[in-house]
Amino acid sequence: MTNSILTATAVTREALRVLHQKLNFVGTITREYDDSFARQGAKVGDTLKVRLPNQYTVRTGAALAAQDTVESSVELKVQTQKGVDLNFTSVDLTMNLDDFSERIIEPAMSVLAANIEADAMSMYRDVYNQVSNPGxxxxxxxxxxxxxxxxxxxxxxxxxxxxxxxxxxxxxxxxxxxxxxxxxxxxxxxxxxxxxxxxxxxxxxxxxxxAHTQGVRGGTPLTNGATADGATSIAVDGATASVTGWIKAGDVFTIAGVFRVHPETKQSTGVLQQFVATADANSTAGGAVTIQISPAIVTSGARQNVSNAPADNAALGFPSGAGNAHxxxxxxxxxAFAFATADMIMPRGVDFASREVFDGVSMRIVRQYDINSDKFPCRLDVLYGFKTIRPQLxxxxxxx
Known part of the structure; x- marks a missing residue:
């Protein structure tokens, strides 16, 4: 029986099906924000503020202690466009869908999925909880x-x-x-x-x-001065002098005497709070380092996460394997994480164009005919963004 010509919708749906199957990290994180970007002509850089759960403190006794609701949010930006560009021949488009998928769509979606997944997996650097067994x-x-x-x-x-x-x-x-x-x-x-x-x-x-390569570190790093409540960085001295990459973004560490509290009762758990460096930092000639950290140090109120702020000369603790990859x-x-795609604008005046959404992933295909080569240059695009929403999870x- 003669094969029918493959349509744009059939090709797009099959490409999305294959892509979806291969996204086993993206496929297991939150994708509920896609609808916020699902509109005609979403612009690169569109931003959505994602609200985080509100937190409150508990009163003891009969006296009223009214508290304001302090909303917090993080921004999810859809600004990364990735795609695969292909040339279809007239013969290709007369194959049945299974053959077309195996020969053309499967390898194309494999490489696209790998690049999207690898991009999203960079969010590991935002996570400060770690079970450390390097080596x-x-x-x-x-x-x-x-x-x-x-x-x-x-x-x-x-x-x-x-x-x-x-x-x-x-x-x-x-x-x-x-x-x-x-x-x-x-x-x-x-x-x-x-x-x-x-x-x-x-x-x-x-x-x-x-693999994560830890900072070179070295020396006996101690906090330099008291750390303010709400701080997103700490000052350190006692580090080996003049080291490039003394600490790397994604390095996890603890601070002596700073304990994690229960998220609801705010009682100390007796377990040291883990922090992650959010940026690379070098040590100065005097052995000083300023480390950008997450989470912020919050010692009171509804968002309290630690028992107390670091004292002066508190020791920093790191897992083994300085300078090595694990x-x-x-x-x-x-x-913990969110991934969203946007519906890309549908161009006019082309051979065909189609856009499909499958399980929170939106893909667009646009094809044009080249009369000189009897080929159909084709592009498959995904416009997406990702964000670590609640790293504590x-x-x-x-x-x-």
Missing amino acids: QAASFASVLQARKILVDNLAPLNGRTCNLNTQDNVDLVDALKGLFNDKATISKQNREGFMGRTAGFDFMENTLWP GVSMAYQKG ACRLANN
Whole structure:
């Protein structure tokens, strides 16, 4: 039977189906903000303010202690455009959809998905919770420690994923293979890299998690002076002098005497609060370093997150492996991160154009005819953005 000519809608839907299957990190984080960008002609750089949950303090006694509602938000920008450009021949467009997908769409969407995922995975640097075992093999105990951190931070029970790099998967899968045998779950597998579910997580494997190279560090770093409430940076002295990259964005550390508090009661947990450097920093000739940090140090009120501000000369604690690279895997609840795409404008005066949305991912295809070569130059585009919304709902696994 003669094959029918493939339509723009059929090609776009098939491309989205393949792309969606390959996005196993993006596919497991929040995509509920897409509708805010789903309008004709979304502009590059469009920004959405995402409100964070309000927090309040509790009164003791009969006296009224009214408190204002202080709203906080983060900005999600849709400003990154990625795409794949192809040439279709007349012969290509007379193939059946399965052949066309296998030969052309599958490899094109694979490389597009890989670039989008790798881009979004850079959000690991925003996460300050970390189970640190640099140089050690991943273990189920480390996964359970990550689970405890999520529970302690009141992460919802639903939508939890443990997304592993390939080495961590090798280290864990043999020990856990007896647990990944839920037939009902296996029958519903619809993403590449899906392994199974245990310990409250859907386990995924992804080849794209980057290695994190820690700062060179050195010396005996101590806080320099008292740190103000609400501070987003700390001053340090005692570092090895004149070191470029003394600390790197994404390095996790603790400060002696600064403990995490329970998110609701605000009582000290007795566990040191972890912080992450949000920018690279060098040490001066005098051994001083200014470190930009997350979370901000908040010692009172509804958003209190630590027992007290760092005292002068408080020691900084880092995981082992200064200057070395270690693998990154991530345990997270989907609300930790957000990903959104925008509906791109549909051009006129072309051979054909189509735009489709599938599970929160919007893709546009535009094709034109070149009479000189009897080919159809074609572009497939995705306009997207991503943001770490609530980093406390995620935990990094730092292993080999």
